[in-house]
Amino acid sequence: MGFDYCFVCGENNPHGLHIHFERDGDGVVGYFQTERHHMGWPNVQHGGITSSLLDEASAYVPLNLGLVTVTAQLNISFKKPIRVGERVRIEAHPTKVSSRLLLVEARITGEDGEEKASSNAKMIVLTKAQKEELGIGELS
Numbered sequence: 001m002g003f004d005y006c007f008v009c010g011e012n013n014p015h016g017l018h019i020h021f022e023r024d025g026d027g028v029v030g031y032f033q034t035e036r037h038h039m040g041w042p043n044v045q046h047g048g049i050t051s052s053l054l055d056e057a058s059a060y061v062p063l064n065l066g067l068v069t070v071t072a073q074l075n076i077s078f079k080k081p082i083r084v085g086e087r088v089r090i091e092a093h094p095t096k097v098s099s100r101l102l103l104v105e106a107r108i109t110g111e112d113g114e115e116k117a118s119s120n121a122k123m124i125v126l127t128k129a130q131k132e133e134l135g136i137g138e139l140s
């Protein structure tokens, strides 16, 4: 599921992160290995990349429920540096689901289970008109 050119999950985006999220109960899980071109400070993954991972996982939770959302708010805690070469696990699950709004918690952990970052997101379900305006078609 997803869109071919999405920066995080798009299979056809040559500059993308190519992460595949799978359903895990009512949530999702995915994995990512940081490379040199994802760093900010030497050998540390850039916080913007970390934010993208959490944002995307948060969007996949509603997608799995057949809901197309955008992120209205994303509050992130960066807890430990993610080093270049590390493989991390990204997971997210809903804490509240209503017709217009989902609250989603996400976290990133290292291979030893250490928590690297976590977030709380407010995801807004798009109306038909909003989807049309953004050019978002039917989910595949």
Ligand SMILES: CCCCCCCC(=O)SCCNC(=O)CCNC(=O)[C@H](O)C(C)(C)COP(=O)(O)OP(=O)(O)OC[C@H]1O[C@@H](n2cnc3c(N)ncnc32)[C@H](O)[C@@H]1OP(=O)(O)O
Residues within 6 Å of the ligand: 001, 002, 003, 006, 009, 055, 056, 059, 069, 070, 071, 072, 073, 100, 101, 122, 124
């Ligand atoms: C293939 C997978 C792709 C995954 C992509 C990853 C997810 C993303 O990064 S999406 C891109 C980043 N996000 C955006 O670009 C969103 C930009 N913002 C918008 O388009 C609009 O502000 C939008 C749609 C969120 C809300 O607009 P609108 O539909 O007019 O909402 P509105 O009717 O004012 O508010 C609805 C509710 O949401 C709340 N809300 C709206 N915006 C926000 C906000 N920014 N922060 C907090 N709450 C908000 C309102 O308070 C309201 O709550 P309540 O019903 O309790 O009063």
